[in-house]
Amino acid sequence: MAVAEGAEPISLQEQEESQRSNPWFDAWRLFRRNKASMVALGVILLIVFIAVTAKLWTNIGLIDARGGAVARHTVNPLNVAPQDSYPDPGLAARDDQGRNPYWCGWLTDEALVSVQDKYCSLPEPDAEKKQWVWLLGADSNGKDWLTQTIYGAQVSLAVGVVGATMSLVVGLIYGMISGFYGGRIDNAMMRFVDFMYGFPTLVFIILMQVYFTEVAREYQDQGRGGIVGFILDLNKDMGGLLFLFIALGVLNWIGMARHARGLVLSYRSKEFVEAARAVGASNRRIIFIHLLPNIIGPLIVLETLAIPGYIFTEAFLSFIGLGVQPGTPSWGAMISEVRQRGGFFSNRHILLVPSIALVITTLSFNFLGDGLRDAFDPRMRGT
Amino acid sequence: MNQPMSDTQADQVTGTTPATDRKILVEVKGLKKYFPIKSGILFQREVAAVKAVDNVSFHIYEGETLGLVGESGCGKSTTGRTILQLYEATAGSIKFQGQEITNLKGAQLRKMRREMQMIFQDPYASLNPRMSVGRIVAEPLVVHNIGTKQEREDRVAELLELVGLNPYFVRRYPHEFSGGQRQRIGLARALALNPEFIVADEPISALDVSIQAQVVNLMQKLQETLGLTYLFIAHDLSMVRHLCDRVAVMYLGKIVEIAESEELYTNPLHPYTQALLSAVPVPDPVVEEKRQRIILKGDVPSPINPPTGCNFNTRCPVSVDMCYQEDPGLIEVQPEHWVACHRVD
Numbered sequence: 001m002a003v004a005e006g007a008e009p010i011s012l013q014e015q016e017e018s019q020r021s022n023p024w025f026d027a028w029r030l031f032r033r034n035k036a037s038m039v040a041l042g043v044i045l046l047i048v049f050i051a052v053t054a055k056l057w058t059n060i061g062l063i064d065a066r067g068g069a070v071a072r073h074t075v076n077p078l079n080v081a082p083q084d085s086y087p088d089p090g091l092a093a094r095d096d097q098g099r100n101p102y103w104c105g106w107l108t109d110e111a112l113v114s115v116q117d118k119y120c121s122l123p124e125p126d127a128e129k130k131q132w133v134w135l136l137g138a139d140s141n142g143k144d145w146l147t148q149t150i151y152g153a154q155v156s157l158a159v160g161v162v163g164a165t166m167s168l169v170v171g172l173i174y175g176m177i178s179g180f181y182g183g184r185i186d187n188a189m190m191r192f193v194d195f196m197y198g199f200p201t202l203v204f205i206i207l208m209q210v211y212f213t214e215v216a217r218e219y220q221d222q223g224r225g226g227i228v229g230f231i232l233d234l235n236k237d238m239g240g241l242l243f244l245f246i247a248l249g250v251l252n253w254i255g256m257a258r259h260a261r262g263l264v265l266s267y268r269s270k271e272f273v274e275a276a277r278a279v280g281a282s283n284r285r286i287i288f289i290h291l292l293p294n295i296i297g298p299l300i301v302l303e304t305l306a307i308p309g310y311i312f313t314e315a316f317l318s319f320i321g322l323g324v325q326p327g328t329p330s331w332g333a334m335i336s337e338v339r340q341r342g343g344f345f346s347n348r349h350i351l352l353v354p355s356i357a358l359v360i361t362t363l364s365f366n367f368l369g370d371g372l373r374d375a376f377d378p379r380m381r382g383t
Numbered sequence: 384m385n386q387p388m389s390d391t392q393a394d395q396v397t398g399t400t401p402a403t404d405r406k407i408l409v410e411v412k413g414l415k416k417y418f419p420i421k422s423g424i425l426f427q428r429e430v431a432a433v434k435a436v437d438n439v440s441f442h443i444y445e446g447e448t449l450g451l452v453g454e455s456g457c458g459k460s461t462t463g464r465t466i467l468q469l470y471e472a473t474a475g476s477i478k479f480q481g482q483e484i485t486n487l488k489g490a491q492l493r494k495m496r497r498e499m500q501m502i503f504q505d506p507y508a509s510l511n512p513r514m515s516v517g518r519i520v521a522e523p524l525v526v527h528n529i530g531t532k533q534e535r536e537d538r539v540a541e542l543l544e545l546v547g548l549n550p551y552f553v554r555r556y557p558h559e560f561s562g563g564q565r566q567r568i569g570l571a572r573a574l575a576l577n578p579e580f581i582v583a584d585e586p587i588s589a590l591d592v593s594i595q596a597q598v599v600n601l602m603q604k605l606q607e608t609l610g611l612t613y614l615f616i617a618h619d620l621s622m623v624r625h626l627c628d629r630v631a632v633m634y635l636g637k638i639v640e641i642a643e644s645e646e647l648y649t650n651p652l653h654p655y656t657q658a659l660l661s662a663v664p665v666p667d668p669v670v671e672e673k674r675q676r677i678i679l680k681g682d683v684p685s686p687i688n689p690p691t692g693c694n695f696n697t698r699c700p701v702s703v704d705m706c707y708q709e710d711p712g713l714i715e716v717q718p719e720h721w722v723a724c725h726r727v728d
Contacts, residue, residue, distance in 0.1 A: 023513055023556055187427065271509035275572065278467055278501045279523040280493040293513040 027297070030375040037371020040364040047361055051153035145353050151329035152354060155318075156311045156361060158241060159248070163310035164303040166249040171256025172299060178257070179264030180287060190261065196254050205313065208247040209322040239328030244317065248310060259302055263295040297376035305369035308362035315358060331358045408580055408612045409443040409466065414475035416458075416465045420687070434686050435461040437636035438475070440713065443580075448606065448613040450627030450644070452620060452659070454683065458636040459616045460504075463582040466614065467501055468492060479580070497527060500573035504585040506565035510557040516543075516568055517553030523575040542571040546601060563594035567601065574605070582614045587622065595619075599626055620663045624648050629719070632656045635694045636686055638713065642720040652722045654699050655679075693725065701726050 031037060178189040216232050235242040273290050317323035318332030334354035338344055417432035436458045443449045451459050464470050466477055472485045484495055503509035510519055520539045524530060540550035546567040557565055566586060573581055587595040599622060605611055617623050623630055624644055631641040640653040651657045658677040665671045679698045684690055690697050693706040705725050713721040
């Protein structure tokens with residue numbers, strides 16, 4: 001807690017006391033005691049850091065280039081000059097039994113040379129780079145799997161964070177209006193939510209994605225512009241994420257709206273709200289000073305726990321080809337490589353690397369949410 | 384703050400208003416508060432109403448404490464909250480310092496709220512857990528835009544001292560305090576705007592007995608120093624006797640008896656009051672031995688569908704035919720002693 005302006009200097013002990021008593025600080029203290037959650041928080045921060053600085057990792061030579069982000073064969077993990085008969089370095093790296101012995105190791109000089117000898121002509125061998133190529137193996141197109149995974153984290157985190165934020169903001173506003181004003185407004189708003197609840201979420205999202213794809217194709221054929229054209233272009237630039245956000249956002253605020261309404265209802269009838277009314281506080285003051293700070297904690301917990309769901313939905317959609325646009329690195333799309341080209345047994349890294357990334361990320365968010373819930377649960381503080 | 388009452392004295396002849404020299408601060412006439420029960424999926428319509436307060440009239444003199452007693456659900460709290468305009472009255476009039484307040488809106492209502500405040504039953508629910516004590520006590524000042532920041536801080540410190548709390552507590556949060564301390568914080572908040580009138584809605588029911596006395600004594604002290612008027616809602620009869628000048632007994636949304644405290648306790652006239660008082664233990668073994676409890680039969684009828692005639696007729700040990708046909712109004716049987724019962728002569 002910041003020391004108020006112009007306040008007389010207070011002793012260290014008092015400062016400590018004032019810190020100790022702040023409910024947000026209390027929550028942080030409780031959270032800090034939860035080891036699993038602290039580790040999860042660290043892991044998430046690390047993932048975020050790596051994802052945000054993805055370009056950095058690929059530029060310093062650790063990983064060669066953006067792993068197959070744009071199109072096939074534009075990635076060149078071996079620094080190989082493309083030839084007409086450009087071979088498949090992923091296949092090239094396989095041994096006689098068709099296995100890729102290098103999927104979790106570095107390509108040795110020897111192996112590199114054998115690849116080079118067989119299929120391509122490398123420029124002047126770069127001793128440093130040779131050792132770093134294909135740190136986690138490559139797919140059959142030669143896309144570096146680590147680079148792909150790092151860029152895939154961008155997609156997963158974006159979907160998780162944007163999905164959660166949209167759901168929180170829309171659901172909170174909707175639920176608060178409904179719960180606070182009550183009566184007929186509440187009734188109408190909640191019947192609409194009930195109606196929306198009847199939709200099978202996943203089917204709805206899939207149908208929306210199909211619809212968007214159709215619209216995009218039609219527009220492309222006719223070469224039309226305008227707002228729709230602009231949105232389509234924007235979506236393309238975002239690698240298909242925009243439509244994914246929209247499809248996710250149409251339905252995911254509903255549960256949040258119900259929770260927010262329930263919390264508003266329970267706090268609205270509390271005596272401290274009545275005391276504020278008796279004093280003459282405005283509705284705005286009651287909403288923002290009295291209700292919001294009390295209900296925001298549990299809702300953030302709920303949203304944190306919902307993030308893995310968004311990430312999984314994106315991965316699933318990308319896996320079946322309805323998520324991000326082809327070429328955009330996404331963990332779901334990476335896993336679908338196994339479906340398209342095989343390698344379940346021979347190239348286990350194809351499946352394992354993105355799956356492990358997915359599991360670590362979603363587990364971390366789950367642990368984070370658990371820790372937050374314990375920290376925000378008022379029963380834990382005996383209040 | 385003390386405005387002259389002369390123009391209001393004239394029309395105080397009706398209802399329960401006696402002709403005395405004492406100034407009346409709050410006057411309630413024919414107050415009704417019905418809560419509608421709605422039904423229907425999309426288009427709700429009113430199917431019934433809970434008659435929480437049904438035609439209640441009383442008045443509160445300036446500087447006195449009026450006790451309001453009755454069992455749970457009889458409409459005590461609703462009465463208090465309706466007087467404070469926390470609920471909109473269904474019918475009837477409430478006059479504060481002679482001014483009708485049931486039709487006030489917006490800025491006028493806000494101005495009126497400075498004069499009347501409330502303290503609550505549950506000290507754990509009545510303070511926002513996310514606000515520091517300083518902010519809680521300063522809230523009325525902030526809402527009414529009174530004073531600079533520094534002046535507000537000074538006022539908060541003064542208020543905390545007034546209710547017997549250390550002013551250094553301003554940075555602390557409600558969960559760090561005991562029930563009694565929290566009730567004092569609530570009292571400080573209620574006093575922030577210098578109100579004339581305070582509705583105390585069972586302010587001690589949730590506290591330990593040892594703490595109850597502290598809070599009640601504090602309330603008495605504040606009444607003496609600040610000239611406050613209390614409406615003290617309670618179900619602890621001995622505490623009411625100790626604290627209140629006059630007592631009103633409620634049953635099923637109606638006032639059945641009002642009298643001066645000593646008069647009511649020594650000479651209860653309504654059979655419900657008699658039954659209530661017979662349940663109070665006497666701290667004298669000899670007298671206690673002889674105490675005869677009047678056990679009422681049955682339960683309180685539903686306030687949705689109260690009995691016709693006298694409300695109390697389903698449980699009354701002395702009811703006669705007339706009680707089932709006619710609703711007895713409050714009658715002044717002795718000076719300042721009003722009873723609503725056909726059997727009282």
